[in-house]
Amino acid sequence: MSEEMGRASFILSNEMRGYFEKIGISKSGKGHSKTGYFPTNIHPFYLSMIMGIVKGKLAPPTEMSKDMVDVWVSDARTYEEELDGLGFYLHCKSLGLVNDEADNRILDEMKGFFEGQEKYTREGYQLMNKYAQGGFRVIMERIPDTKDLADWLSIYLSILEE
Amino acid sequence: MASHKLRILSMKWNNVRNFEQLPNPILGVEKFEFDQDGWTLKQIQNNYGKTSTMHLLRSCFTGVKMPKDKLKGYRYRQGRTDWGGDPEAKVEFSVMFSLDEDIFQIRTVLDWKNKTQEFHTYRKGTGGERAGWNPPPYFASLFEKKSDFAELLVLDGEKARKMNRATGGNTIGKAVRQVTGLSSVCDLIDEGGTEGRISGLVKLLNKQGGERKEDDLETALKLCSDHKENLETERDKLGDKLEGLMKDLNDTKEKLIAFDDKYKSGDEDFEKAVTAKERAKSALDRDARNVMKQLFNPGDSLGDNLWEDVKDFYGTQIRGKLPGEATGLFFEEIVEDRDECICGTEWTEKMKEIVLKERGKYIDHRIHPRVKRMQKKVVESDSTTDIGTLKAGLDAKRKAYLQASKRERELRKDFPEEERKKYKTLSIKEGKLETLLDQEKFKFDIYNSENRDFILEHDLDYHVRTKVEKHNYITVQPYIFIEINNISQIRVVEENLLLLILDTGESAEKARGAKILKDVLQESIGRVLQEIQKELEVKMNDFASKMPGVEFDITISESKLIFTNATGDVQDDANESAELGAVYGLVAALNEYADISLPIIVDTPLAGFGKGMAKSWKDVIGDGFEQGIALLNSSEKDDLRFWWSQEDLVVYTFLRENEVIRTGKDPNGGPTTGTMYIDDTLETFDLYEIDVGYSNRDTEGGE
Numbered sequence: 001m002s003e004e005m006g007r008a009s010f011i012l013s014n015e016m017r018g019y020f021e022k023i024g025i026s027k028s029g030k031g032h033s034k035t036g037y038f039p040t041n042i043h044p045f046y047l048s049m050i051m052g053i054v055k056g057k058l059a060p061p062t063e064m065s066k067d068m069v070d071v072w073v074s075d076a077r078t079y080e081e082e083l084d085g086l087g088f089y090l091h092c093k094s095l096g097l098v099n100d101e102a103d104n105r106i107l108d109e110m111k112g113f114f115e116g117q118e119k120y121t122r123e124g125y126q127l128m129n130k131y132a133q134g135g136f137r138v139i140m141e142r143i144p145d146t147k148d149l150a151d152w153l154s155i156y157l158s159i160l161e162e
Numbered sequence: 163m164a165s166h167k168l169r170i171l172s173m174k175w176n177n178v179r180n181f182e183q184l185p186n187p188i189l190g191v192e193k194f195e196f197d198q199d200g201w202t203l204k205q206i207q208n209n210y211g212k213t214s215t216m217h218l219l220r221s222c223f224t225g226v227k228m229p230k231d232k233l234k235g236y237r238y239r240q241g242r243t244d245w246g247g248d249p250e251a252k253v254e255f256s257v258m259f260s261l262d263e264d265i266f267q268i269r270t271v272l273d274w275k276n277k278t279q280e281f282h283t284y285r286k287g288t289g290g291e292r293a294g295w296n297p298p299p300y301f302a303s304l305f306e307k308k309s310d311f312a313e314l315l316v317l318d319g320e321k322a323r324k325m326n327r328a329t330g331g332n333t334i335g336k337a338v339r340q341v342t343g344l345s346s347v348c349d350l351i352d353e354g355g356t357e358g359r360i361s362g363l364v365k366l367l368n369k370q371g372g373e374r375k376e377d378d379l380e381t382a383l384k385l386c387s388d389h390k391e392n393l394e395t396e397r398d399k400l401g402d403k404l405e406g407l408m409k410d411l412n413d414t415k416e417k418l419i420a421f422d423d424k425y426k427s428g429d430e431d432f433e434k435a436v437t438a439k440e441r442a443k444s445a446l447d448r449d450a451r452n453v454m455k456q457l458f459n460p461g462d463s464l465g466d467n468l469w470e471d472v473k474d475f476y477g478t479q480i481r482g483k484l485p486g487e488a489t490g491l492f493f494e495e496i497v498e499d500r501d502e503c504i505c506g507t508e509w510t511e512k513m514k515e516i517v518l519k520e521r522g523k524y525i526d527h528r529i530h531p532r533v534k535r536m537q538k539k540v541v542e543s544d545s546t547t548d549i550g551t552l553k554a555g556l557d558a559k560r561k562a563y564l565q566a567s568k569r570e571r572e573l574r575k576d577f578p579e580e581e582r583k584k585y586k587t588l589s590i591k592e593g594k595l596e597t598l599l600d601q602e603k604f605k606f607d608i609y610n611s612e613n614r615d616f617i618l619e620h621d622l623d624y625h626v627r628t629k630v631e632k633h634n635y636i637t638v639q640p641y642i643f644i645e646i647n648n649i650s651q652i653r654v655v656e657e658n659l660l661l662l663i664l665d666t667g668e669s670a671e672k673a674r675g676a677k678i679l680k681d682v683l684q685e686s687i688g689r690v691l692q693e694i695q696k697e698l699e700v701k702m703n704d705f706a707s708k709m710p711g712v713e714f715d716i717t718i719s720e721s722k723l724i725f726t727n728a729t730g731d732v733q734d735d736a737n738e739s740a741e742l743g744a745v746y747g748l749v750a751a752l753n754e755y756a757d758i759s760l761p762i763i764v765d766t767p768l769a770g771f772g773k774g775m776a777k778s779w780k781d782v783i784g785d786g787f788e789q790g791i792a793l794l795n796s797s798e799k800d801d802l803r804f805w806w807s808q809e810d811l812v813v814y815t816f817l818r819e820n821e822v823i824r825t826g827k828d829p830n831g832g833p834t835t836g837t838m839y840i841d842d843t844l845e846t847f848d849l850y851e852i853d854v855g856y857s858n859r860d861t862e863g864g865e
Contacts, residue, residue: 026604031597036447040619043454050463073619075455081539084532086460089472098475110533117532150450150560157453157553160463 008115008122009070011061011129012045016136020044022147035150040074045132047156052135053090054160059133070125071118080118087120088113091127166300166758169198169260169789176254177238178218179211181816182247182838189819190839197812198260201790205799205815205850207826210838212793216318216765218255222268223305223312225281225295231409233274235416246837250275264298267291304758314749318765338694338718338752344687360680361657378638383659385640390652397609397649404602411595418588421581432573439566446559453552461545462552469545476540493518612650622648626655634658698751705782706747716744723748746779750786761789768798776801796826796851806847813847814840826851 017025024031025038038044045068052058072080091113092098097106113124120128142159146152172195175181185194196202206212214236221228228236238247256269265286272279281295295306305312338344422436457463460472497517502508574582607616617623625645628637636658637643643655661677695718703716714725723744746767753760762783768776776798784790784805794802806813819836820828823846828835841847 034593035443035450038454039451046458047454050457050460054464054468067621067624069621073621075458078455079458079460081536082460082543083458084536085476085540086464086472088536089475092475098471114532150446150556153450153453154553154556154560157549157556161549161553 007061007064007068007129008119008125010042010045010068010125011064011132012041012068013062013064013133013136015062016044016048016132017041017064017066019136019140023149023152032147033149033152035148037149041068042072042074042076046076048135048139049128049132050135051138051156051160052131052133053086055135055138057134057138058130059137061129061133070120084114087124087128090131091124094127166262167260167788168301168304168758168760170196170761170763170791171198171258171260171265172196173215173219173258174254174256175211175215177247177249177251178236178253178255179214179239180209180838181211182238184816184838184840186837186839188839189837191814191842194814194840195812196789196791198789200788200811201784201792202812202814203799203802203806203847204791204793205796205813205847206793207816207851208795210816212765213318215255215793216316216763218270219257219763220309220312220316221279222255222257222270222281223316224309225302225306226309227279228272229408229412230277231412233272233277233279236272237274259297259301261298261301266297266301268295268297314752315760316763317745317749317767338691338698344691344694360676360683361653379659379663382638382640382643383656383663386643386652386656386659389644389646390649390656393609393647393649393652397606400602400606400609404599404606407595407599407602411592411599414588414592414595418585418592421585421588432570435566435570435573439563439570442559442563442566446556446563449556449559453556456547456552459543459546461543462547463549465549469543473540473543476537493520608647609649611648617648617651622646623651623654626651633662638662694755698748698755701751701754702744702747704747705750705786706743708778708781714744716747718748743775743778743782746783750782753787759788761791762787763791763793765793766795766798767792768794768801777804780805796854799847799850806844812842813844814842815846815850816840817846817850823849824851824853826854 012020020038022032023038024033024036025044026040031037072083076083088110089098092106092109095105095109097109112121115121115124138159139156143152143155146155172193174194175184177183185191217228218236220226233253236253238249238251238253253272253274254269255272256267258265258267260266267284269282269284269291270279271282280293282291282293283296284291285296285298296302297305422432461469464472496504497509497514500509503513503517507513574585577585608620608622611617611622625642626636628635628642630638636655638655638659643652646652646655661673699716699718702718706716717724717726723741725741725744749762753762764783767783768779780802792798799806805811815823816838817823817826818834818838821834821836822829825831827833
């Protein structure tokens with residue numbers, strides 16, 4: 001089942017959660033990693049999103065049974081302005097506005113992307129969720145079985161660097 | 163100038179770890195006394211009992227007993243040679259203090275067999291020693307049960323690092339409250355996992371009744387209180403479970419340590435391999451965490467090409483063109499609500515069309531500051547590293563860990579097979595217990611934490627907020643608040659329900675008064691703490707900046723220190739010397755802030771710093787306290803040579819009767835024998851272990 005249209009929050013789909021929990025998310029999980037865990041859900045979500053962006057992969061998010069935050073928390077909070085900037089840039093790029101001189105259209109899109117001081121509109125979340133799901137597909141394919149965080153990160157960085 | 167003065171006068175040990183009886187009645191100094199207006203340096207070999215002494219000292223300072231399952235760890239450890247102590251005896255440690263004119267001694271006795279600990283207090287002029295922890299009242303007001311405060315004065319590297327780690331607790335916040343004396347005022351308001359006294363008063367008033375609103379709020383309050391009680395019960399159950407797990411883990415660790423000790427004492431290579439593996443593991447964990455943090459900077463994770471495109475976009479497309487802000491309906495309102503334009507001209511259709519078209523050039527005032535900040539941050543952002551560098555660093559740490567593990571495994575292979583099997587079983591058990599403990603601790607914090615960062619990070623306030631103004635924007639719906647799992651957050655709902663119910667009547671007036679008082683106090687205390695924090699930050703940065711490697715701006719949060727580098731990026735995992743430098747800076751700043759001149763006691767203070775840091779350490783800490791006691795190993799003694807050889811410090815060396823001073827071993831090169839004693843000569847202090855070569859020695863501390 002697709003979550004594509006539904007949520008006004010980030011989506012760490014059930015399958016993503018299941019995959020990353022095998023390594024370990026926070027201290028709540030069933031992780032096997034011997035070199036630490038992902039401190040929060042936002043970490044694997046973000047790493048998946050970055051992978052999707054770098055590889056240019058988008059996919060409709062699949063079902064998420066649990067709730068997920070709708071603002072950048074934990075380590076992501078430090079870079080929330082940059083992440084706003086990245087998200088909105090990708091949004092404009094998807095609309096072909098990056099090289100457009102039509103300033104007003106970009107401004108209009110801002111209104112349709114940002115919600116208040118720290119949230120996004122459904123459209124905003126949708127784009128980032130799609131990149132995260134797309135990135136997760138790459139991760140699943142390329143790093144199917146690694147369960148130790150340091151090992152996983154090393155492979156992840158190699159793929160990102162390619 | 164401080165109004166009070168606390169000093170440590172002397173210490174005594176009886177059957178503690180490797181100390182039989184100190185001071186030794188036959189050999190060495192008869193009284194082990196400290197310089198009261200300067201520094202005393204105690205040179206003690208690693209593994210003799212430095213860390214145990216620190217724990218015992220903290221216990222004497224605070225009256226907080228040691229965990230029962232740890233007591234055995236302090237017992238006298240008879241080595242292969244009979245040194246004369248009694249491994250079956252109770253452990254005794256005492257420390258003599260002076261507080262202004264008052265002289266008193268706190269002695270603690272650890273009956274490790276029966277798992278009990280006692281305190282005895284002697285106060286000069288009060289007729290001998292009495293049972294119990296009964297120091298002068300001012301000392302008690304400063305230290306009783308205040309472990310966070312005592313940890314700042316009886317400081318070792320482990321404690322210092324702990325202060326820099328984010329936890330569910332508010333370690334630094336508590337310490338600041340204690341040193342400034344604000345902790346008693348803070349008791350009035352809701353803080354630190356407990357309900358304040360004023361909240362208790364509001365509840366009492368509610369019980370007393372008054373004219374009450376007749377609606378569903380009463381039912382909601384009842385359900386809310388029940389839910390809170392359930393959460394507290396669940397938390398307490400988890401607390402008990404945690405205690406059991408901790409005990410089990412400690413027992414397992416103790417068995418593993420005993421196992422390693424057995425081989426370590428006979429095999430220097432094995433000892434080094436174990437230590438090297440532990441260090442490599444800790445370095446790898448830190449690096450993995452740091453890589454993740456670094457990747458959140460899109461400038462680092464996306465590589466220059468993509469991020470440069472993003473920067474260009476904001477630089478060229480929008481920069482300088484960011485429009486003004488306006489409320490969302492501003493343009494519609496002036497066209498629809500006014501009879502004429504704001505310039506006084508009567509509206510024409512053309513004018514209306516132009517004005518409405520104009521709205522596209524403005525953005526809503528709610529997102530304007532955000533967009534402005536975003537644009538500025540992105541355009542000014544920089545990559546601080548790249549993926550290749552991150553990967554190379556991480557892989558180097560992985561390799562180091564693998565090599566260290568391999569080396570340790572190889573040496574372990576030499577052990578008898580039965581022993582190896584036993585060790586493996588214990589290791590697996592330890593790993594499982596640690597994972598389980600982490601998971602349970604996390605669950606416990608979900609219920610119990612009041613740390614704002616933790617609550618936000620895990621969205622624990624999600625079900626508290628509403629958009630209903632008449633309910634003060636806090637939910638009153640049982641089906642919603644029943645989803646709240648954090649006790650501090652359910653309290654917010656409960657308190658709000660109480661206030662909504664107590665709408666009229668005398669009790670309501672009192673309750674409202676109490677609530678106002680609490681709010682005012684909460685705000686005032688918040689401001690005072692903020693002011694104190696700012697002042698402390700300035701002083702801390704001033705102290706810490708003297709340490710090479712501390713090239714950060716350091717800020718204080720409730721739970722940890724935050725390091726911001728020169729480019730403005732927060733770096734939670736600063737290098738070890740920066741972390742330690744910052745904590746020493748904080749301690750020195752707190753000491754300057756306090757109304758009492760306090761001593762500081764430090765264990766292997768240079769562990770974690772390079773040799774080059776010794777001078778800076780002395781400038782920050784050595785000169786920052788009027789009385790200091792440092793427990794050093796010989797390598798640190800050598801690093802601080804410039805200090806003790808030039809200045810008139812009190813110096814002591816702990817050694818055994820037959821030990822050759824220059825080698826720290828017996829004449830035949832074997833382990834040291836004979837009774838332990840304390841030497842107070844500068845010559846012994848200077849020459850101790852000089853032939854070993856200090857640079858080859860472990861400076862990482864340990865017992």
